[in-house]
Amino acid sequence: MHVKRRYHHGSLKQALVDAAIELLAEGGPSALTLTEAARRAGVTPAAPYRHFSGRDALLAELARQGFETFGERIEAAWDEGRPDAQAAMRAMCGAYLKFAREEPGLYAAMFGQAATLADPGAGGAADHALEILWRAVVAWLQEAGAPAQGARHVAMQIWALAHGVAMLAISGHLDPCKTADPALVLEGAVQGVMAAAGKAKT
Amino acid sequence: MHVKRRYHHGSLKQALVDAAIELLAEGGPSALTLTEAARRAGVTPAAPYRHFSGRDALLAELARQGFETFGERIEAAWDEGRPDAQAAMRAMCGAYLKFAREEPGLYAAMFGQAATLADPGAGGAADHALEILWRAVVAWLQEAGAPAQGARHVAMQIWALAHGVAMLAISGHLDPCKTADPALVLEGAVQGVMAAAGKAKT
DNA sequence: ACCTGAACACCGTTCAAGT
DNA sequence: ACCTGAACACCGTTCAAGT
Numbered sequence: 090m091h092v093k094r095r096y097h098h099g100s101l102k103q104a105l106v107d108a109a110i111e112l113l114a115e116g117g118p119s120a121l122t123l124t125e126a127a128r129r130a131g132v133t134p135a136a137p138y139r140h141f142s143g144r145d146a147l148l149a150e151l152a153r154q155g156f157e158t159f160g161e162r163i164e165a166a167w168d169e170g171r172p173d174a175q176a177a178m179r180a181m182c183g184a185y186l187k188f189a190r191e192e193p194g195l196y197a198a199m200f201g202q203a204a205t206l207a208d209p210g211a212g213g214a215a216d217h218a219l220e221i222l223w224r225a226v227v228a229w230l231q232e233a234g235a236p237a238q239g240a241r242h243v244a245m246q247i248w249a250l251a252h253g254v255a256m257l258a259i260s261g262h263l264d265p266c267k268t269a270d271p272a273l274v275l276e277g278a279v280q281g282v283m284a285a286a287g288k289a290k291t
Numbered sequence: 292m293h294v295k296r297r298y299h300h301g302s303l304k305q306a307l308v309d310a311a312i313e314l315l316a317e318g319g320p321s322a323l324t325l326t327e328a329a330r331r332a333g334v335t336p337a338a339p340y341r342h343f344s345g346r347d348a349l350l351a352e353l354a355r356q357g358f359e360t361f362g363e364r365i366e367a368a369w370d371e372g373r374p375d376a377q378a379a380m381r382a383m384c385g386a387y388l389k390f391a392r393e394e395p396g397l398y399a400a401m402f403g404q405a406a407t408l409a410d411p412g413a414g415g416a417a418d419h420a421l422e423i424l425w426r427a428v429v430a431w432l433q434e435a436g437a438p439a440q441g442a443r444h445v446a447m448q449i450w451a452l453a454h455g456v457a458m459l460a461i462s463g464h465l466d467p468c469k470t471a472d473p474a475l476v477l478e479g480a481v482q483g484v485m486a487a488a489g490k491a492k493t
Numbered sequence: 494a495c496c497t498g499a500a501c502a503c504c505g506t507t508c509a510a511g512t
Numbered sequence: 513a514c515c516t517g518a519a520c521a522c523c524g525t526t527c528a529a530g531t
Contacts, residue, residue, distance in 0.1 A: 096531055097495055117404060124523055133497055135526080140495095144524070197404075200462050215464065245471050246480035250448075253455025260402050262417065269447050278448035281487030282480050298512055299514055326504055335516055336504080342514095346505070 102140040104130040109151055113194030118201065121194070123147060148198055149208030155192070155199045156214030162188055164221050174229035178283075181225060182251060182275050189255035190271075196255065222248055226283075235287040243286045250278050304342040306332040311353055315396030320403065323396070325349060350400055351410030357394070357401040358416030364390055366423050376431035380485075383427060384453060384477050391457035392473075398457065424450055428485075437489040445488045452480050 098104065108129035112121045123144045124134045141147045166184035170177030189196045199215070223244040227237045257263045258271040300306065310331035314323045325346045326336040343349045368386035372379030391398045401417070425446040429439045459465045460473040 096497090101495085122523065123525090134523080135498080136496055138525075200458065200464070242471065242476065242479070245465070245476050246452075246483075249455035249459055249476060250452050250480065251455070252459055253451035253453070256402065256458060257451055257454055260404060262402070263447070269444065274444065274447050274451060277444070277487075278452065278480075278484050281448075281485075282483040284487050285479075285483030298516090303514085324504065325506090337507080337517080338515055340506075 098130065098132060098136075101130060101132060101136065105137055105140065105147065106150055106154060109147055110154075110195060113151070113198060114192065115194075117194050118197050121148070121198075146208075148201075149211050151195065152199045152201075153208060153211040153214050155195045156211060156218055159188055159199070160214065160218040160221060163218060167221060167225055174225070174232040178225055178229055178279065179276060181222070182279060183272060185251045186255055186258065186271050186275065189259060193259045196259070200252070200256075219244065219248060226286075229283060230287060233283075233287045239286070243282065246282050247279055250282065251275060254278075300332065300334060300338075303332060303334060303338065307339055307342065307349065308352055308356060311349055312397060315353070315400060316394065317396075319396050320399050323350070323353075323400075348410075350403075351413050353397065354401045354403075355410060355413040355416050357397045358413060358420055361390055361398075361401070362416065362420040362423060365420060369423060369427055376427070376434040380427055380431055380481065381478060383424070384481060385474060387453045388457055388460065388473050388477065391461060395461045398461070402454070402458075421446065421450060428488075431485060432489060435485075435489045441488070445484065448484050449481055452484065453477055456480075 105126050108126040109121055111129070112125060121144075123137055123141075126147070127134050127137050130136075137147065141150065162184045163181055166180040167177050170180035199211075223241055226244045226247065227240045230237050230240055230243075254263070254271050254275045263269055263271055263274070307328050310328040311323055313331070314327060323346075325339055325343075328349070329336050329339050332338075339349065343352065364386045365383055368382040369379050372382035401413075425443055428446045428449065429442045432439045432442055432445075456465070456473050456477045465471055465473055465476070
């Protein structure tokens with residue numbers, strides 16, 4: 090099933106990234122080992138250093154690709170709910186939590202410490218995801234007849250809300266409240282924030 | 292300056308915890324090493340295993356003590372703002388972000404993966420912190436003349452909000468919006484959520 | 494240009510042995 | 513009961529050497 094092994098792998102860089110995503114999904118951030126990723130790619134532990142300056146660089150590339158697919162999912166959910174801004178926002182929230190739940194390791198890598206700050210590519214991908222959220226907020230506010238001024242601030246609030254719910258759900262802190270479905274917690278709060286934003290400007 | 296070294300340290304467990312908190316503050320979660328903590332406590336790398344079953348157990352104890360002081364800070368802020376529920380809530384939010392900003396490593400350990408789920412003590416301390424927040428929400432709703440039903444749900448929303456803002460601030464994702472002061476983002480959103488909660492029940 | 498082989502420092506963990 | 517000493521497996525990283 091495996092392709093003919095040449096001395097030169099040919100696409101080692103992406104093979105390492107794919108293996109790393111697997112490891113992240115299987116055992117969380119601590120399971121992400123450069124050595125194990127190399128082993129799964131069929132090379133020695135020293136080989137990755139031709140493509141990444143170290144473990145942190147692999148993590149940054151992981152975060153970049155994570156933000157990329159994350160942005161695509163969010164954007165797809167937004168398009169799906171249009172032109173009803175409220176329905177689109179609800180779909181986005183659902184897609185957000187779905188991504189975090191299905192890829193907790195990747196999500197943690199994306200937001201883990203300064204991994205994204207170091208890599209400009211990852212930072213750009215993250216900014217792009219935020220842009221999508223920002224446009225959604227603007228559309229909602231316009232639909233509600235409220236001026237879009239301060240929409241970025243509101244977008245930040247909603248992002249923090251989604252991030253907080255996602256992280257608490259991943260770490261299991263949301264479970265004690267058995268009645269607390271993450272999606273409901275998020276949607277309810279988003280409604281509140283948006284209502285307040287609309288009224289404050291009217 | 293160091294006490295007379297006996298063969299039996301006497302209070303090694305707490306010494307390890309203190310050293311671990313230092314390491315967390317200095318270099319983040321990845322810098323927390325059982326071996327280095329032992330070194331700072333003046334014992335060999337094997338000594339900690341008489342007090343902790345492993346690195347994860349030390350992390351759980353760290354989370355427990357972190358939640359304990361965290362709960363105290365939150366409660367103190369609440370008492371400070373009383374009897375004005377809104378002012379008390381604002382003080383709590385400020386104390387929340389202050390703790391996360393001053394002890395980012397400890398905060399990360401408290402909410403990192405399943406560290407708290409494993410240890411019942413840490414889970415209890417976390418629940419206690421949530422209780423304080425819950426009582427604050429109830430008081431605010433009562434003051435606003437709204438029934439306190441669903442207050443736990445609202446408390447969860449506010450916790451998620453505070454957690455999200457704190458995490459985004461720590462990881463540097465809040466910086467791109469230069470105008471976004473974490474405290475302002477949090478306060479504004481809390482206002483919105485509380486206003487919506489008050490009106491939904493009236 | 495890309496990868497192997499061997500090496501070093503370091504960490505988590507175990508266990509027999511010391512006090 | 514508590515700690516040391518020695519040991520093992522494992523990982524990150526480097527570098528000279530191979531293709």
